[in-house]
Amino acid sequence: MDPLRRMAVFASVVEQRSMSGAARSLAMSTSAVSQQVRQLERDSGVTLLHRSTRKLTLTAAGEQFYEGCAAMVAAARRAQQQLVQSRDAPSGELRLSAPIGFARHVAPALGPLLAAHSALTLKLLVDDARIDLIESRIDLAVRFGRLADSSWVARRLCAFEWLLCAAPSWLRDHGVPQRPDDLLAQQWLAFARDGSMLHLDLAGPQRETRVLRIEARISSNNQFSIQQMCVAGLGLARLARVDVADDLAAGRLEQVLPDWTLAPLDVWAVTPQRDAQPAKVRAAIAALQDYLETLT
Known part of the structure; x- marks a missing residue:
């Protein structure tokens, strides 16, 4: 048994005022409790308890040692309570x-x-x-x-819906794409960490599919910046509907190829x-x- 456990046993003996009381409290035998207290005394070379047939009394060293043992046990109990609270209630x-x-x-x-x-x-x-x-x-x-x-x-x-978007001014000056291949001639804005290549997996109204790889002229590692540049009329962008709903409603952006859908954007909680x-x-x-x- 490690010294910290022996200190907890000693604190229980003092609080219960007997070896047998501590044994019941700790679900140990009385002899095991007595043995642990004796081991503490042997290890420290100091007598902690005066024993008689009727009672136990603390020595001066034992009183001082008990204060530290009791504080250690109280700290352990608080830590255990904090763990329980962390498990059972948000804190x-x-x-x-x-x-x-x-x-x-x-x-x-x-x-x-x-x-x-x-x-x-x-x-x-x-x-x-x-x-x-x-x-x-x-x-x-x-x-x-x-x-x-x-x-x-x-x-x-959940999954967010992707949309292809452009500002009305861009579409007025550069034309409105009518089919997926028209997207290849457009100027693109892309969210990219490691490059400027945009991958578009498109599904059409007649279950046709089209996969495009487009080199973006403007890229950023910040998606909100891409959205702002798209609103400013700098090109087309793939944006989440949840992010551009207000811009679409206000007419600052228009959806491109609305009959074609993109693979959704998965949202994850990672721990x-x-x-x-x-x-x-x-x-x-x-x-x-x-x-x-x-x-x-």
Whole structure:
């Protein structure tokens, strides 16, 4: 038995005022409890208890040692309670990573959760770069599209609809595409981390399919910047309907080839571990999923 366990046994003996009482409390035999106290005394070379047939009394050294042992046991109990609370109720700091374009959804998605649990705090890290979850101590990351192979755990939250969009001014000056091959002659804006090549998987109204690879003239690692440049009339872009709904309604953007559909954009909740997820992570994933279902 390690020294810390022996200290806990000694604290129980003092609190129960007997070896037998401590034994009942700890589900041990009385002889085992007595043996552990003797081992503490042997290891330290100090007498901790005066024993008689009727009672136990602490020596001066024993009184001082008991204070430290009791504090250690109390700290262990608090730590255990915190673990239970973390498992059963959202609390502590939730470190959430999300792309810049998704940041506007965090408040409506997690606001009710934060309002309901005052012990929960939020640290939002907004970045279009795919940061390392372990290195940055991220509890939960929102990711889009195809995920790279890793040991992280991904749960699909929903899928966003892709649209091909352009500003009215661009279409007026460069023509409105009537079929997929017309897209090859257009100027494109693309969200890209490692290059400017855009892949379009199109499905037509008659179940025909078309796969296009287009070199974008303008690319950015920030999706919101692509949307802004598209509104400014710098070319065509593939954008999520949830992001451009207001621009479409206001006439700042128009959908191109509306009869053709694109493969959807999957939205994922990514965590660094599968088992023993704390309540704050489980609750945040559920809140995000409930919110996103209202958008799709």
